[in-house]
Amino acid sequence: MAVQTLDxxxxxxxxxxxxxxxxxxxxxxxNAWTQAELFRGFEIILRDKDxxxxxxxxxxxxxxxxxxxxxCAAWALDTAWQTTVxxxxxxxxxxxxxxxxxxxxxxxxxxxYAIDLTNKKYRNSRFYEEACKRFAPFTGKSYELGVTISGxxxxxxxxxxxxxxxxxxxxxxxxxxxxxxxxxxxxVSLLEYYKNNWLEPVWLGCSLxxxxxxxxxxxxxxxxxxxPSHGNxxxxxxxxxxxxxxxxxxxxxxxxxxxWGYLPHEDKYQKPTIEGRAAAVIMKxxxxxxxxxxxxxxxxxxxxxxxxxxxxxxGAADVHPYDxxxxxxxxxxxxxxxxxxxATAVSHTELGRLEAGPFARQMVAGxxxxxxxxxxxxxxxxxxxxxxxxxxxxxxxxxxHETIKLYRQAERCLREFRLTEPxxxxxxxxxxxxxxxxxxxxxxxxxxxxxxGGKIKNxxxxxxxxxxxxxxxxxxxxxxxxxxxxGAPIADPTDPVxxxxxxxxxxxxxxxxxxAHDAKTGKELARFKIG
Numbered sequence: 001m002a003v004q005t006l007d008x009x010x011x012x013x014x015x016x017x018x019x020x021x022x023x024x025x026x027x028x029x030x031n032a033w034t035q036a037e038l039f040r041g042f043e044i045i046l047r048d049k050d051x052x053x054x055x056x057x058x059x060x061x062x063x064x065x066x067x068x069x070x071x072c073a074a075w076a077l078d079t080a081w082q083t084t085v086x087x088x089x090x091x092x093x094x095x096x097x098x099x100x101x102x103x104x105x106x107x108x109x110x111x112x113y114a115i116d117l118t119n120k121k122y123r124n125s126r127f128y129e130e131a132c133k134r135f136a137p138f139t140g141k142s143y144e145l146g147v148t149i150s151g152x153x154x155x156x157x158x159x160x161x162x163x164x165x166x167x168x169x170x171x172x173x174x175x176x177x178x179x180x181x182x183x184x185x186x187x188v189s190l191l192e193y194y195k196n197n198w199l200e201p202v203w204l205g206c207s208l209x210x211x212x213x214x215x216x217x218x219x220x221x222x223x224x225x226x227x228p229s230h231g232n233x234x235x236x237x238x239x240x241x242x243x244x245x246x247x248x249x250x251x252x253x254x255x256x257x258x259x260w261g262y263l264p265h266e267d268k269y270q271k272p273t274i275e276g277r278a279a280a281v282i283m284k285x286x287x288x289x290x291x292x293x294x295x296x297x298x299x300x301x302x303x304x305x306x307x308x309x310x311x312x313x314x315g316a317a318d319v320h321p322y323d324x325x326x327x328x329x330x331x332x333x334x335x336x337x338x339x340x341x342x343a344t345a346v347s348h349t350e351l352g353r354l355e356a357g358p359f360a361r362q363m364v365a366g367x368x369x370x371x372x373x374x375x376x377x378x379x380x381x382x383x384x385x386x387x388x389x390x391x392x393x394x395x396x397x398x399x400x401h402e403t404i405k406l407y408r409q410a411e412r413c414l415r416e417f418r419l420t421e422p423x424x425x426x427x428x429x430x431x432x433x434x435x436x437x438x439x440x441x442x443x444x445x446x447x448x449x450x451x452x453g454g455k456i457k458n459x460x461x462x463x464x465x466x467x468x469x470x471x472x473x474x475x476x477x478x479x480x481x482x483x484x485x486x487g488a489p490i491a492d493p494t495d496p497v498x499x500x501x502x503x504x505x506x507x508x509x510x511x512x513x514x515x516a517h518d519a520k521t522g523k524e525l526a527r528f529k530i531g
Contacts (some may be wrong), residue, residue: 001417003023003024003025003026003030003455004023004024004025004285004493005021005022005023006021006023006024006493006499007019007020007021007023008020008021008022008496008499008500009037009162009463010037010088010096011499011500011503011504012439017036017037017038018034018035018036018037018088018469018503019034019037019207020032020033020034020035020273020481020485020499020503021033021035021199021300021336021383022485022488022490022499023385024493024495026272026326026353026491027212027489027490027491028487028489028490029485029487029489029490029499030481030486031341031486032478032481032482032485032486033336033472033481033482034338034341034343034469034470034471034481034482034503035334035340035341035471036341036342036343036465036469037341037342038342039270039311039328039342040061040342041328042057042058042061042258043326043458043459043460044326044328044461045057045078045484046058046456046459047456047457047458047459048455048456049455049459050285050454050455051077051080051429051449051451051454051455051456051457052171052172052313052338053456054073054077054449054456055070055074055077055153055170055171055434056078056168057170058072058073058461059073059166059168059381060164060166060169060445061463062204062440062463064100064103064104064107064165064441065100065101065104065165065353065440065441065442065445066100066159066165066166066167067096067097067100068097068100068163068439068440068441068448069159069445069446069461070096070167070168070169070170071073071093071096071097071436071438071441072121072436072437072438072445072446072447072461073168073170073316073436073447073449074093074170074171074172074436075264075272075277075434075435075436075437075438076434076435076448076449077172077217077427077434077436077449077507078172078173078272078427078434078436078446078448079085079190079273079274079277079434079436080091080270080425080430080432080433080434080451081172081255081427081428081429081432081434082271082273082428082430083172083425084269084270084271084425084426084427085174085271085272085425086270086421086422086423086424086425087147087266087267087270087271087301087416087418087421087424088175088266088418088419088423089174089175089268089423089424090159090173090264090266090270091413091416091417092169092170092175092177092179092360092413092417093170093175093264094263094264094266094409094413095156095157095160095410095413095414096157096160096161096169097199097262097263097438098263098406098409098410099153099154099156099157099191099410100153100157100164100441101152101154101404101406101440101441102153102194102406102410103150103151103153103154103157104150104397104441104442105150105155105402105403106146106149106150106163106198106203106506107146107147107398107402108148108441109146109234109399110135110140110142110143110146110401111143111146111147111303112504112507113396113505114134114142114143114238114506115135115136115137115217115240116132116136116472116497116501116504117131117135117241117245118131118132118135118136118140119312119495120495121183121491121492121495121497122175124194125241125244125245126243126244126413127237127240127244127245130238131241132236134234135235137366140283141192141303142202145197145198145202146198146202149194149197149198152193152194154382154412156190156191156251156410157177158185159186159187160175160179160183160518161177162177162291172426172427173422173423173425173426174422174423175423175424175428176425177423178419178521179419181419182394184370184414184417184451185397185462186413188414189410191407191410191414194250194407195208195407199404199407200403202233202234202235203231203233203234203235203400203433204230204234204235204404205227205229205230205231205232205236206223206227206229206230207302208404208407208408210223211404211517212222212286212404215378215382215528216378216379216382217379217382217383217387220400222471224239224240225238225432226269232282234377235400238396239393242393242396243393247388247392247393247396248387248391248393248394248491249391249489249503250487250488250489250498250502251390251391251392251393251395251485251501251502251505252389252390252391252392252484252487252497253288253355253390253480253481253482253484254353254354254355254480254483254484255289255291255357255389255390256288256289256290256291256351256352256353256354257288257290257354257355257356257359257360257363257364258286258348258354258355258356258360258364258443258444258467259283259284259286259298259356259360259363259364259365259439259443259444260285260288260298260437260438260439260444260446261277261278261281261283261284261286261298261364261374261437261439262283262285262437262438262439262446263281263282263283263284263409264280264281264282264360265281266416267282268280269281270513274434274435277437278297278298278299278370279370279371281374281451282373282374282375282379283361283365283374283405283439283440283503284364284365284366284367284369284370284374284375284462285298285370285437286295286298286364286370287348287351287354287365288360288364288366290363290384290389290390290472291352295364295366295367295368295369296369297369299436300321300351300435300446301448302320302348302350303316303320303346303347303348303349304318304319304320304345304346304347304348304349305319305320305321305324305344305345305347305462306319306344306347306385306395306413306473306474307345308339308343308393308472308473308474309338309339309340309341309345309471309472309473310341310342310343310344310345310471311328311329311332311339311341311342312327312329312344313327313328314326314327316474317359317474318347318349318474320475321368321448321460322433322440322448322450322460323460324458324460325458325528327343327458340471341395341469341471343465343466343469343470343471343479344466344470345470345472345473345474345477345479346462346466346470347473347477352468352477353470353473353477353478353479353480353482353483354479354481354483354505355467355468356442356443356444356464356467356468356480356517357395357398357399357440357442357443357464357506357507358398358399358443359380359394359395359399360396360401360443360444361398361402361439361443362377362398362401363380363381363384364378365378366378366379366380366381366382367382368382368428369482373457373516375405377405380394380397380400380401381479382487383397384388384422386460392484392502392505392506395505395506396505400508401452402481408451408480429454431453433448433449433450433451434448434449434451435447435449436449440463440464441470441507442464442465442468442506442507443461443464443467444462444464444467445461445463445464446461446462447460447461448460450466463508464507467480468481469481469482469506472479474487480500480506481503481506484505484506485499485502485503488501
């Protein structure tokens with residue numbers, strides 16, 4: 001059978017449109033390309049602007065994770081201006097980012113990912129009928145509840161920042177809010193509503209305390225069988241159905257992972273520096289190489305961008321973001337042997353291409369590196385090893401698992417506020433270079449800023465999707481999603497739902513009309529809308 005080329009457009013994500021090309025030989029993907037079709041240009045917009053312009057502009061980079069961009073923009077200026085940030089402000093910044101991530105969890109799973117489980121491909125699965133009852137768009141009982149409940153956490157964000165999305169309440173030197181006891185009480189109530197109406201009864205089928213006892217893959221399996229409410233929870237049901245339909249057999253990808261770490265500790269990062277950040281975050285950062293089973297620290301100095309296959313006039317060299325000046329090309333033509341994407345190829349100087357995201361964070365969390373007080377969780381890494389490596393199914397479970405930890409950190413922030421202490425210390429503006437990093441819900445996010453003459457000389461952003469959706473680099477190495485698509489089985493080329501599974505396991509999160517066609521003949525094979 002001849003090799004068939006499928007162009008799927010758009011697969012979708014919030015930060016622009018994702019197109020995917022795959023070559024299929026005997027029902028298996030043998031080559032893949034991921035193409036970012038939308039040019040954003042925030043780096044160009046910010047050039048020569050006031051240094052604080054990033055606080056207003058960059059949260060607009062995304063309608064889901066604006067808090068993460070605001071976090072990075074604020075910390076970048078804090079490190080450039082050598083500010084002092086009071087503990088209340090650190091907690092308020094962390095809380096804003098956490099609740100935005102809690103918002104994203106059910107919205108992503110039900111609204112963007114689980115819909116695919118109702119695809120006709122799975123009609124012979126014993127779980128199919130129940131999947132349709134739970135996950136069918138708009139009518140599914142879990143879909144409706146999950147999408148509705150997702151709005152509750154960001155009500156807390158609005159109490160801190162005045163609005164959601166696109167607030168700019170985080171500023172160099174702290175935050176521009178001073179919540180009252182009534183605001184904190186209201187926030188606690190909203191958080192408990194999220195837990196009592198969805199997280200425990202629907203997502204887990206048990207208390208948080210019971211779920212937190214799970215430390216190994218054996219513990220997880222014992223938990224599944226312990227009570228019907230566990231195995232029939234949305235988490236338990238998804239895991240069992242995923243195994244039944246084979247989601248654990250493909251979509252693994254590179255097997256190398258990166259996390260910047262996140263949530264600076266309120267007593268350890270009040271005088272922020274670039275060098276001191278890694279040892280001051282609660283959720284530690286690092287890299288993990290599955291081939292060698294090695295954890296290592298991560299520094300921004302290891303990062304390089306390559307535009308050999310991207311639509312930029314910047315040459316073919318690997319460049320550190322501080323040294324990159326964004327120069328976009330016009331009138332671009334897609335050439336899969338040449339330039340084919342607005343994304344850049346991001347790599348580590350020693351380990352090459354790396355995957356970012358919740359799965360990557362859990363791979364890093366399972367390491368014994370870092371400070372003794374920093375968070376450790378070996379559960380997902382244990383599953384990874386006992387299941388024989390990565391898969392799109394395990395990538396999804398890692399994201400589900402993280403929800404409980406994020407919830408606990410939100411509780412802690414609300415407990416630790418000291419309402420009569422400072423929320424802001426006015427900084428002294430100066431020239432200099434800064435770097436702000438965090439973990440957005442989709443993965444490693446960072447901003448670099450270079451301030452000269454009181455203006456932004458250069459601003460660079462590497463988002464999680466830049467890591468994951470980037471094209472081939474100067475050495476021809478595939479990006480993480482491109483690599484994860486390799487070997488994916490395509491049962492029906494007129495409805496390649498498997499490509500959607502893989503891409504959306506990275507949170508390629510724009511779910512809308514999808515067209516599939518044979519690129520050689522131009523014949524449209526199918527047109528369908530999810531949701």
